[in-house]
Amino acid sequence: MFDKILIANRGEIACRVIKSAQKMGIKTVAVYSDADKHALHVSMADEAVHIGPPPANQSYIVIDKIMDAIKQTGAQAVHPGYGFLSENPKFAEALEAAGVAFIGPPKGAIEAMGDKITSKKIAQEAGVNTVPGYMGLIEDAEEAVKISNEIGYPVMIKASAGGGGKGMRIAWNDEECREGFQSSKNEAASSFGDDRIFIEKFVTQPRHIEIQVLCDAHGNGLWLNERECSIQRRNQKVVEEAPSPFLDAETRKAMGEQSVALAKAVGYTSAGTVEFIVDGDKNFYFLEMNTRLQVEHPVTELITGIDLVEQMIRIANGEPLSITQDDVKINxxxxxxxxxxxxxxxxxxxxxxxxxxxxxxxxxxxxxxxxxxxxxxxxxxxxxxxxxxxxxxxxxxxxxxxxxxxxxxxxxxxxxxxxxxxxxxxxxxxxxxxxxxxxxxxxxxxxxxxxxxxxxVTLPEDKLRQLAAACAAMNRVAEIRRTRISGTLDNHERKVGDHWNVALQGTHFDVTVAAEKGAAAVTFADGQVVHVKGDWTPGHSLAHMTVDGAPLVLKVGKISGGFRIRSRGADLKVHVRTPRQAELARQMPEKQAPDTSKMLLCPMPGLIVTMNVAEGDEVQEGQALCSVEAMKMENILRAERKGVVSKINAGPGDSLAVDDVIMEFE
Missing domain, CATH: 3.30.470.20 (ATP-grasp fold, B domain)
Known part of the structure; x- marks a missing residue:
């Protein structure tokens, strides 16, 4: 087994790999840029090597710098995590030439599956179901429009070397196709250094379901069930689960067998993922194969009990799989x-x-x-x-x-x-x-x-009642503490009242709070009694409560006359007042927000890439005004209504903060 491995990545995936390596008794090497000098993965590793400035193209994806770090530390193998160099065949080739093991698939498999056009052709030859589309290279936007009309809208415009939702656009008409083609090319060029684009049919009512595969260098291959990844925003996964609530055993088996067949067709070794789009009738179509560890791999580990990072390391060390398909269960x-x-x-x-x-x-x-x-x-x-x-x-x-x-x-x-x-x-x-x-x-x-x-989130009344009861009980605890402190100073203790009004989300509840053994009984005006228990102490930011026996966790902040409560996606100001205070509060005017309707504000910290208008221009609703790049994504800002540009405060290359005024309108 390897004595030392280097993780050519950062963030949570670097920390994840370090954990498995430590469990296996393997020493680890972290690499870091200037921005990551104090990062968690650096402190977790046994040693760390500085590799350059913050931009990834000057540090994490510079092969020579990673190779230098390997030489400095004597690492015998490299785990690439995901992103960065994980699917770069040149990196795998450089490691092979240096006699360093790559904890991932062979260079040939990366090349074959890393290119979406090539991978689809191979999948077709391997008998894997594929989505209709145009696999050739597309020269310009007009050719993209022509191809899209032949396939039939809607279509998906994709970067051939893409991943992580970058370089992808859905087009429903010619105009969106032209714009999407150019944006996809721009994102692909900046993110992957490869602006090749292809187009395929966009399957309506689709589910994104993927199969985890694991193959060794001894001809063994198996599939570790599926993951449902359909909750996505801009093609970026947000929520994943395993198994899928949609698949049946027959479809799961067919998808798994096709996935292993594809992996074997390209001589795949290590962990990999074959992604499918599945329609409402359980017809499934190959999308792509990710020749690396997936972000969502933990859900597979949780239902199978298999440590995928450990398996990758063992496969890279030349070991055969110690498990068979029959050993893979859904727990x-x-x-x-x-x-x-x-x-x-x-x-x-x-x-x-x-x-x-x-x-x-x-x-x-x-x-x-x-x-x-x-x-x-x-x-x-x-x-x-x-x-x-x-x-x-x-x-x-x-x-x-x-x-x-x-x-x-x-x-x-x-x-x-x-x-x-x-x-x-x-x-x-x-x-x-x-x-x-x-x-x-x-x-x-x-x-x-x-x-x-x-x-x-707008909470239903039953949830509001739970929160109101909890806040009334918490307020009683806070009031008892406050009166005891002031009572010490005044040499007497003031009595805490029983009657309160709880206002939240535009709703008012009149309640009576009474002490019980280790709890509080909150009685609403309609006679409902709610029993609240909890461990909250005034000043603490988290309250673990039970309301009529049901667990309730609240994030708690202090505001004048109550609490800022965050729970179940809702962010509420909860005011707990005496009946007289509540009566007076209803007479107070609401504070008006400032008028920014004639301004274009920067919605995020980022860099102005293009400015599409000039002072004096008349713009129409939906017209592109400028584009801002942040965290490797290009965002087009559009006019909300018809108007005339009166002033422009920023230009290409300017770095802006949130709510900086980009331009103003008459």
């Missing part, structure tokens, strides 16, 4: 939520900054299930503009899907993140959405259910 259900530094209230635009608070739920058993959190950050660390916005992957396991979802709900409510915008409220909302809980999901779920974007 329970696992769900993964990706925590991104993306602000759902701003259209999921990237957010950067310092993590002033980062407290994940404790890993291990929780409410009858298991919690796992793969992360690469820590409290006080910084989310950089140079890399992917993923912060962590929160995973839960339980015996059934329903139980796994419930464990996930409580784990999400227990996850504290402050200092940056993040998507925790959104994924919490998905976990409660009827379409998700029923398993009736497609890749269009987010677009269909949140067509105007995510504006928070």
């Amino acid at each position: 329970g259900w696992a769900i993964e939520n990706r925590l991104y530094a993306e602000d759902p209230y701003r259209g999921f635009l990237p957010s950067i900054g310092r993590l002033t608070r980062y407290r994940p739920p404790e890993e291990g058993e929780l409410h009858g299930g298991i919690v796992r959190n793969d992360t690469g950050v820590y409290e006080g660390g910084e989310i950089s503009m140079y890399y992917d916005p993923m912060i962590a992957k929160l995973c839960t396991w339980a015996e059934t899907r329903e139980q796994a979802i419930e464990v996930m709900r409580n784990a999400l409510d227990s996850f504290e993140v402050e200092g940056i915008g993040h998507n925790l409220p959104f994924v919490a909302a998905v976990m409660d959405h009827e379409r998700f809980t029923s398993g009736n999901i497609t890749t269009a779920f987010i677009a269909e259910e949140y067509p105007e974007g995510f504006e928070g």
Whole structure:
């Protein structure tokens, strides 16, 4: 077995690989850029090597710098993680020439499957079902339009060397095809250094289901069941689960066998994933093969008990698989939520900054299930503009899907993140959405259910009553503490009242709070009595409560006259007042937000790439005004209404912060 391996990556995946290596008694080497000097993966590794400036094209994806780090440390093998150099055949070739093991597939398999055009042709020859499309190279936008009309809209425009949702656009007409073709080429060129584009039919009502395969160098290959990855935003996966709530045993077996056949057709070794699009009738079509470890691999590990990173290391060491297809079972259900530094209230635009608070739920058993959190950050660390916005992957396991979802709900409510915008409220909302809980999901779920974007969660009355009861009980604890402190100063203790008004989400509840043994009884005006227990102490940011025996986890912040409560995707100001205070509060005028309707504000920290208009230009609704690049994604900003540009405050190359004014209108 190897004595030392180098991880040619960063963030949570580097930390994940280090954990398995440590379990196997293998020493690890981290590499890091200037921006990652104090990163978690650097502190976890046995040694670390600096490889350059923050931009990935000057550090993490420079093969010569990784090779130098290998020479400096004497590493015998390299795990590439995902992204960066993980699917670069030149990197695999350089390692082979240096006599260093690549913990991944052979160069030939990477080349064959890494190119989406070539991989589709090979899949067809191997008897794998494929989506109709045009596999040749496309020269310009007009040719793309012609091809799209022949295939029939809608079509998917894809970067041949793409991945991670970059360089992909859906076009429903000629105009969207022209624009999407150019944007895809631009993203592909900047992200992969390869701007080749191909087009295929976009399958409506699709589900994204993938098969995990594992092959050794001795001719053995097996499939480790499937993962459902249909909850996506802009083709980027957000929620994954294993197994799929949609597949039956027959379809699963057919997909698995085709996946292994494809892997063997290209001489594949190591862990890999074959991705399919599946329609409502369970017809499945090959999309691509990812010749690396997938971001969502933990859910497969949780239902099979197989450590994929360990298996990759053993295969790279020349060992045969120690398991057979008959050994692969489905044990329970696992769900993964990706925590991104993306602000759902701003259209999921990237957010950067310092993590002033980062407290994940404790890993291990929780409410009858298991919690796992793969992360690469820590409290006080910084989310950089140079890399992917993923912060962590929160995973839960339980015996059934329903139980796994419930464990996930409580784990999400227990996850504290402050200092940056993040998507925790959104994924919490998905976990409660009827379409998700029923398993009736497609890749269009987010677009269909949140067509105007995510504006928070509106809780039903039964949930509001639970929160109102909990906050009334918490307020009683806070009032008792406050009166005791002031009572010490005044040499007497003031009595805490029993009658309160709880206002949240535009709803008012008149309640009476009475003490019980180790709990509080909250009586509503209609006679309903709710029993609340909890461990909350004033000043603590997390409250673990039970309301009539049901667990309730609240993130708690203090505001004047009440609390800021975050739970189940909702972010609420909860005011707990005496009846007289509540009466007076209703007379107060609401504060008006400033008028920014005649300004184009930068929605995220980023770099102006193009400016499409000039001062004095008349613009139409939907017209492209400029594009901003952030975290490797190009975002086009459009006019919300007809108007005339009166002033432009920024130009190409300018770096802007959130809400900087890009331009103004008459």
